[in-house]
Amino acid sequence: MTRQQDPVVSSSFREAIFVVSIWLIAMVWTISVCYSMGYNRPVEDLKFVYGFPDWVFWGIIVPWCASTVVSCLFSALLFRDGALGEDVENTDDLGLGG
Amino acid sequence: MLETMLQSLAIFSADWFMLFAADAPAPRAGYGASFMLLLFILGSVWIGILANRATSGGGFMKGFFLGNRGLGAWALALTATVQSGGTFMGFPSLVYKHGWIVGLWIASYMVVPITGFGIIGKRLAHLSRRTGAVTVPDLFRTRFNSPAVGLTCTIFLLLYMSFLMFAQFKAGAIVMQLAWPDTTDIAIAEDITPAAETSYTVGFAGVTVTLTRYHIGLMLFTFVVVGYTLIGGFLGAVWTDLFQSLLMFVGVMILLYASLTAVGGLENASLTSLKHTGPGYVTGPGYNSVEGAPDFLPLSLAISFFVVWVWGGVGTPAGLVRLMASQDTAVIRKSIYLLSLYNMGIYMPLIVICICGRALIPDLEHTDEIIPRLALMTTSKWPASSFVAGLILAAPFGAVMATVSSYLVVLSSAVVRDIYQRFVNPVADRNHLRIAAWCTMIFAGVLSVAINWNPVQFLQAFIVFSTSGAAATFLVPAVMACYWRRANSSGILTSMLSGAITVLVLYAVGIAQQLMQAQANAPTSFRPIFLLGFDPLIWGLMTSIVLGVTVTLLTDPPDEDLVSRMFDVIES
Numbered sequence: 032m033t034r035q036q037d038p039v040v041s042s043s044f045r046e047a048i049f050v051v052s053i054w055l056i057a058m059v060w061t062i063s064v065c066y067s068m069g070y071n072r073p074v075e076d077l078k079f080v081y082g083f084p085d086w087v088f089w090g091i092i093v094p095w096c097a098s099t100v101v102s103c104l105f106s107a108l109l110f111r112d113g114a115l116g117e118d119v120e121n122t123d124d125l126g127l128g129g
Numbered sequence: 130m131l132e133t134m135l136q137s138l139a140i141f142s143a144d145w146f147m148l149f150a151a152d153a154p155a156p157r158a159g160y161g162a163s164f165m166l167l168l169f170i171l172g173s174v175w176i177g178i179l180a181n182r183a184t185s186g187g188g189f190m191k192g193f194f195l196g197n198r199g200l201g202a203w204a205l206a207l208t209a210t211v212q213s214g215g216t217f218m219g220f221p222s223l224v225y226k227h228g229w230i231v232g233l234w235i236a237s238y239m240v241v242p243i244t245g246f247g248i249i250g251k252r253l254a255h256l257s258r259r260t261g262a263v264t265v266p267d268l269f270r271t272r273f274n275s276p277a278v279g280l281t282c283t284i285f286l287l288l289y290m291s292f293l294m295f296a297q298f299k300a301g302a303i304v305m306q307l308a309w310p311d312t313t314d315i316a317i318a319e320d321i322t323p324a325a326e327t328s329y330t331v332g333f334a335g336v337t338v339t340l341t342r343y344h345i346g347l348m349l350f351t352f353v354v355v356g357y358t359l360i361g362g363f364l365g366a367v368w369t370d371l372f373q374s375l376l377m378f379v380g381v382m383i384l385l386y387a388s389l390t391a392v393g394g395l396e397n398a399s400l401t402s403l404k405h406t407g408p409g410y411v412t413g414p415g416y417n418s419v420e421g422a423p424d425f426l427p428l429s430l431a432i433s434f435f436v437v438w439v440w441g442g443v444g445t446p447a448g449l450v451r452l453m454a455s456q457d458t459a460v461i462r463k464s465i466y467l468l469s470l471y472n473m474g475i476y477m478p479l480i481v482i483c484i485c486g487r488a489l490i491p492d493l494e495h496t497d498e499i500i501p502r503l504a505l506m507t508t509s510k511w512p513a514s515s516f517v518a519g520l521i522l523a524a525p526f527g528a529v530m531a532t533v534s535s536y537l538v539v540l541s542s543a544v545v546r547d548i549y550q551r552f553v554n555p556v557a558d559r560n561h562l563r564i565a566a567w568c569t570m571i572f573a574g575v576l577s578v579a580i581n582w583n584p585v586q587f588l589q590a591f592i593v594f595s596t597s598g599a600a601a602t603f604l605v606p607a608v609m610a611c612y613w614r615r616a617n618s619s620g621i622l623t624s625m626l627s628g629a630i631t632v633l634v635l636y637a638v639g640i641a642q643q644l645m646q647a648q649a650n651a652p653t654s655f656r657p658i659f660l661l662g663f664d665p666l667i668w669g670l671m672t673s674i675v676l677g678v679t680v681t682l683l684t685d686p687p688d689e690d691l692v693s694r695m696f697d698v699i700e701s
Contacts, residue, residue, distance in 0.1 A: 034697040039458075043252035044612050050240075050247035057240045058435045065233045066428060070413035074403065077411055082395025084229055084411050091232045095477065098239035099469045105243060106465035112458040115254055116699065118191075118198075119261045 042111040049109065057098055064090035161515030165523035166305075169376075170353050173530065176368045177361030184364055189559045190263050190550075193566060194542040195454045196364035198258075202463035205455050206242075207471060208370040208531075222496040224483035226418065227425045228402070228410035232480050234426055237435040242468035244439045250452050250461045252611040257453035259695055264539075265446050265603070266547045268453070272610050274691050275618035281625055283547040285602050286446055287540065289595040291573075294536040296592045298351060298577040301529045305346025347578055350530075355574035358534045359567055363454065363542075366534040373527035378474060380521040384500070385478040387507035388485040395481060401488035410487070429662030437666050441596065444604030447535050450542075541569040593657075594636045601628035601669030605677055614696055617687040624677025631672045635665035 069086030080088040183199075184192035191197050224231040253268075262268035266286060270279025357365055392398045399411055409416030415425030426434075442448065455461055486499045489506065493499060504521040508514040545565045550557060557565070605624045609616040639657035657665045 034693055034700070036696055037255070037698050039255045040252060040612075040696055043249075043255070046251070047248045047612070050243050054237075054240050054244055054439055058237070058432070061233065061236045061239075062428070062431055062435065065236075065413060066431070069230070069233075070428075072412040074408040074411060079396045079399065082399070084399060086412075087229050087232055091236050092477065095236070095239040095473060098243070099473050102240075102243040102469040103466040105247065106462045110247070110251075110458075110462045110465070112462065113251075115251075115457055116258050118258050119694075 038111075039113040039115065042113060046105075046110060049105070053098070053101060053105075057094055060094050061090055064094075161513075161517070161519030162522045163519075165516065165519035166526055169523050169527050169530075172372060173353070173357045173365075173369045174360070176372060177357035177359075177365040180361035180364035180368055184362060189562045190546065193362035193563070194263050194538065194546070195450070196362070196367065198454050199364075199456050200367065200451065200454045200460065201456060202460045202467055204367050204371050205246075205451060205460055206464035206467035207374040208367050208451065208535075219497070221479060221483045221486070221500045224480050225487055225493065225496045225499045227415040228406065228487075229399070229480070229484065230409075230413050230415035230426050232477075233413070233431055234434055235438070235476055235480075237438040238472050238476050239469075241439060241442050242465050242472060245442050245448070245468070246452070246461050246465050248443055249607055249611045250455075251458055253449065253452045253607070254455050254458070254461065256611060256695065262453065264542045264546045265449050265453075266543060269606065269610060269621065270547075272695055273616075273618040273621055273687065275621075278618050278621050278625075279547065279551075281622060282603075283543055285599075285625065285629060286543050289599040289602075290446065290536050290540045290543070292595040293592060293599075294533060294540060294573065295577050295580050297529055297533045297536065298347065299581045301350035301354070301526070301533060302343055302347035302581065305342075305350050305526075344582070347581055351574045351578050354530055354533050355537065355570055358537045359570055362566075363450075363538045366531065366538050367451065367454075369527070369534060370531035373524065373531045374471070376520065376527060377524045378471065380504075380524050381475055381478050381482070383517060384482050384504055384507070384521060387511075388482050388489065388503055391507045392485040392488050395484070398481075398485040398488045402484055402491070405487060405491035427662060430659070430664070433659075433662075433664035433667055436670075437597075437600075437664050440604055440670060441600040441666060444600035444602075444607065445596075446599060446603060447539050449603065449607065450539055537570055537573060540573060541566050544569045594632065597636075597664070597666040597669065598629055598632045601632045601666055601673060604628075605670060605673040609677060609681075613681075614692050615681060615686055617681055617684055619684040620677050620681025623680040624673045627676040628669045628673030632665045632669040635660065635668060 065086055068090060069084070072086070078085045083092055180196070184197055187197055220231075220235070223234070256262075256272065257268055260268050260271035262271055264286075266279045266282035269282045270276060357369070361368070389395065389398075392401070403410050406416050406418070409425075414427055417425060452461070455464075482503065483499060486503045490499070490502055493502070501518070501522050504518045505514075508517045511517060545562060549565045550562070554561060602625050605628060606621045609621060609624065636657040642658075659665075660668055
């Protein structure tokens with residue numbers, strides 16, 4: 032007899048994979064832009080975008096806003112609600128209740 | 130997580146050498162700060178009483194330690210993974226000292242909301258119901274049906290949480306000092322000597338004791354925190370934390386407006402602070418006022434922090450417990466966007482505020498004081514300025530209080546559930562359990578006062594170690610427990626132990642080296658070995674994954690029936 036995996040487990044795992052990729056993309060974007068535009072840069076040719084140094088704007092502010100939008104979209108569209116189930120009484124040898 | 134790491138960074142910094150350097154006398158906070166603090170204390174006690182009423186039905190353990198699994202979205206979002214005392218103290222100080230590069234240091238907070246709740250959040254809430262678990266060790270023990278796993282987990286949890294908590298009391302006591310109306314100590318910094326100059330002699334039952342403000346603050350702080358945690362339990366701790374987070378948001382918004390107006394725009398702030406410092410202030414790898422100091426953020430550390438904040442946040446025991454307590458999946462879903470908006474509204478403004486701070490107050494020695502000083506300075510012409518400044522000053526106090534309170538709950542739940550109920554009295558009734566919980570908390574409070582009576586600098590080293598250690602110990606096992614059907618108890622044990630030992634060794638070697646290098650006087654800083662430039666937590670996590678997975682595959686698979694109970698649809 033094979034039993035079916037709880038849908039909460041499968042959906043959580045799918046979402047976890049998605050979230051980890053978002054983290055990786057955010058990391059690559061932020062660090063590569065900041066490093067290439069901001070590290071050891073001569074101050075003379077530093078430009079400002081809306082008051083931020085340009086590398087801060089493109090390397091931190093923009094991805095931060097993008098991540099916030101992605102997080103909101105993720106929780107609105109991708110994250111699947113499901114029943115978490117009732118508390119099972121402790122099933123080990125002692126059978127401790129709450 | 131963030132706040133404890135920040136506290137320790139304060140000691141890594143070169144400021145240590147400037148212990149007795151003097152800044153211009155700080156403007157006085159006045160009665161506003163005392164009033165706000167009092168308000169905060171009364172608010173917390175009231176919240177504790179409300180929480181007590183809310184959890185009075187049902188079993189004691191799930192009520193007192195988990196709030197009957199009823200956390201809503203706001204409570205989960207703004208307390209589980211976020212900022213605390215350090216956000217208003219250590220972090221601003223870093224921006225003030227090193228400039229815009231600190232934006233990159235904290236940048237991973239852009240994804241912390243989605244990673245903190247999206248990776249194991251839902252499944253952990255699910256698993257904690259499948260196991261009927263009240264505590265983290267409880268969950269691991271039942272998930273793998275292994276007392277050894279449960280016990281190992283309990284021991285590590287108690288170890289890390291004790292270190293973390295004891296050191297927080299000192300911060301709490303120091304904040305209490307700032308509320309004295311005539312005080313000039315306006316920030317909590319490791320390097321502020323407790324105000325020993327003012328002491329009071331108290332006689333009681335023929336015994337006279339001389340107390341300083343630090344001692345009075347310590348006792349008062351302990352009394353308040355232990356008191357409302359006793360009354361409110363887990364829910365009391367969470368609600369106070371929420372209250373403090375909202376207060377902080379208001380404070381940051383006021384200060385953002387005040388400091389941008391005072392400095393005349395952001396670009397102006399950058400250019401002015403650049404004049405006071407050097408090119409590193411607006412470029413990578415950051416500005417350092419001390420010649421020859423190591424770069425603030427080389428590439429390897431930039432990568433490290435993107436990993437550390439994110440995965441460290443997922444793996445903290447206090448955070449795991451809050452996920453276990455969340456009410457349903459909708460709560461976790463809503464928490465993601467609440468927290469992502471909140472983080473954006475806190476961290477980016479704070480960076481801007483501190484850059485303005487460097488332009489407005491260029492040469493501060495005690496850089497931890499930047500936020501309070503800025504608050505007092507920029508609002509001084511406002512009506513009721515003392516109260517506005519008091520609000521901003523009260524925020525770090527609230528943050529420390531909330532942190533201690535939540536650690537106290539995790540600590541006592543482990544003692545009551547995983548030691549008292551497990552080994553001493555399995556059939557304890559409601560009253561016994563309540564008394565056991567209270568005794569644990571009071572004992573922890575008394576012990577904390579005793580340990581901190583003469584403030585110990587050395588404790589800070591344990592804080593950093595405990596924070597990284599906890600993440601390295603619990604993160605990989607938690608992910609394996611959630612998603613890997615093949616995971617077994619031997620693999621989990623290996624994973625926990627190897628992660629913990631790796632971090633321990635890297636810290637121990639680092640500290641030992643400095644002890645040997647230090648001259649006759651006390652060592653100047655505690656830092657671990659950054660192997661190849663990466664943070665110890667990264668090495669800890671890597672060993673934990675590699676050894677955990679290898680040992681799992683080399684040993685017998687777990688009992689199919691047990692796995693099925695944890696993963697499959699329950700047939701009714």
